[in-house]
Amino acid sequence: MSRHKLVPYDLQIREKNQTTDYVDLLQLLTTNTYQQEYGGNVSSAPQTFIERFATFCEYWRSNNGAYIDQDFQKTLRVSQDDEEFAVDESNNIVEAVFKYGDYGQTIDSYDTSTGDADTNRLTPDESAEIPLYFLLHIPEETPEEAIVLMEESNNQGMKLRFQGALQDRLLDGLSNEISVRKSDDVYQAIRNADRVKRFEVETSESPDELGGEFSSVFSPSTTGKQITYKPTQDGEIRMDVNELESWVEGQNNPFRNVDGETYTEFKVTIERAGSQTTINFFDKGVDQTRILDDVEMEGGHPVPSYMGQEARQFVNQELLPNGANNIPTDSLLR
Numbered sequence: 001m002s003r004h005k006l007v008p009y010d011l012q013i014r015e016k017n018q019t020t021d022y023v024d025l026l027q028l029l030t031t032n033t034y035q036q037e038y039g040g041n042v043s044s045a046p047q048t049f050i051e052r053f054a055t056f057c058e059y060w061r062s063n064n065g066a067y068i069d070q071d072f073q074k075t076l077r078v079s080q081d082d083e084e085f086a087v088d089e090s091n092n093i094v095e096a097v098f099k100y101g102d103y104g105q106t107i108d109s110y111d112t113s114t115g116d117a118d119t120n121r122l123t124p125d126e127s128a129e130i131p132l133y134f135l136l137h138i139p140e141e142t143p144e145e146a147i148v149l150m151e152e153s154n155n156q157g158m159k160l161r162f163q164g165a166l167q168d169r170l171l172d173g174l175s176n177e178i179s180v181r182k183s184d185d186v187y188q189a190i191r192n193a194d195r196v197k198r199f200e201v202e203t204s205e206s207p208d209e210l211g212g213e214f215s216s217v218f219s220p221s222t223t224g225k226q227i228t229y230k231p232t233q234d235g236e237i238r239m240d241v242n243e244l245e246s247w248v249e250g251q252n253n254p255f256r257n258v259d260g261e262t263y264t265e266f267k268v269t270i271e272r273a274g275s276q277t278t279i280n281f282f283d284k285g286v287d288q289t290r291i292l293d294d295v296e297m298e299g300g301h302p303v304p305s306y307m308g309q310e311a312r313q314f315v316n317q318e319l320l321p322n323g324a325n326n327i328p329t330d331s332l333l334r
Contacts, residue, residue, distance in 0.1 A: 008180070023174070028047060069166060081188070153302075313329060
């Protein structure tokens with residue numbers, strides 16, 4: 001069964017020799033790099049990164065514009081289908097379908113329904129591609145930090161190739177930083193969840209023997225092996241978040257040293273709006289990756305407009321800074 005995810009990232013751009021300040025992505029001409037590049041001819045200069053990034057995408061859409069990673073034999077380009085690339089400058093949005101590929105070996109194909117082998121096999125110079133949805137949005141409230149959503153399909157993602165392709169197109173003196181976006185408020189994430197779906201802890205006792213207190217779940221007598229707590233018959237695990245927060249925050253490193261015992265796992269998986277999120281308490285952050293179920297498919301791949309609608313809802317529900325206006329929920333793709 002294929003799994004499709006929307007992985008959120010923060011994208012920032014830094015000028016050379018700057019250690020703390022990032023480029024205002026909505027006012028590029030405030031940077032020394034762009035002023036030097038365009039000099040007095042500011043009329044032709046891009047004013048925002050949305051405008052600049054759109055030209056990058058047009059290059060990646062051209063016949064010879066694909067980014068090629070020779071070291072890992074990967075390719076990345078933007079779809080040449082006009083309905084799979086769109087720019088909304090008024091809302092600071094770029095939406096696209098990227099084509100992510102592998103090359104370097106001859107690939108045979110086999111039709112499982114007919115038993116026929118495909119004689120039109122790929123040569124080592126041809127790239128076998130999969131389409132991956134992409135959205136970039138710059139909130140006006142935090143113009144130094146763009147929100148980027150990239151699709152992962154069956155654990156295949158394009159983050160490293162995208163970062164390399166972007167760096168190739170930036171002006172000399174600029175560098176990009178892309179980091180997975182996480183939420184710090186792990187307890188509020190659990191409170192906001194539709195249900196707690198799974199609870200993993202290093203222990204050897206059964207849930208019935210552990211009782212209701214988190215301190216007893218992590219008592220030295222219960223350590224031994226990993227156990228997964230699954231939902232009760234009504235479909236969820238009842239968890240007192242206030243008790244959990246009080247216990248965790250009331251001790252120093254409660255998982256790694258409880259009366260001399262060391263723990264290796266404590267994860268809570270929650271579900272919200274049909275998407276699952278796993279909170280790793282060792283990392284003290286919430287992985288905000290959205291796992292999509294019942295994806296609308298066409299030709300074996302997600303329909304771009306479906307992915308766009310899911311991505312935009314994700315941005316509005318989870319990723320915008322406080323006080324920011326929601327972005328339109330209708331995708332610009334087909």
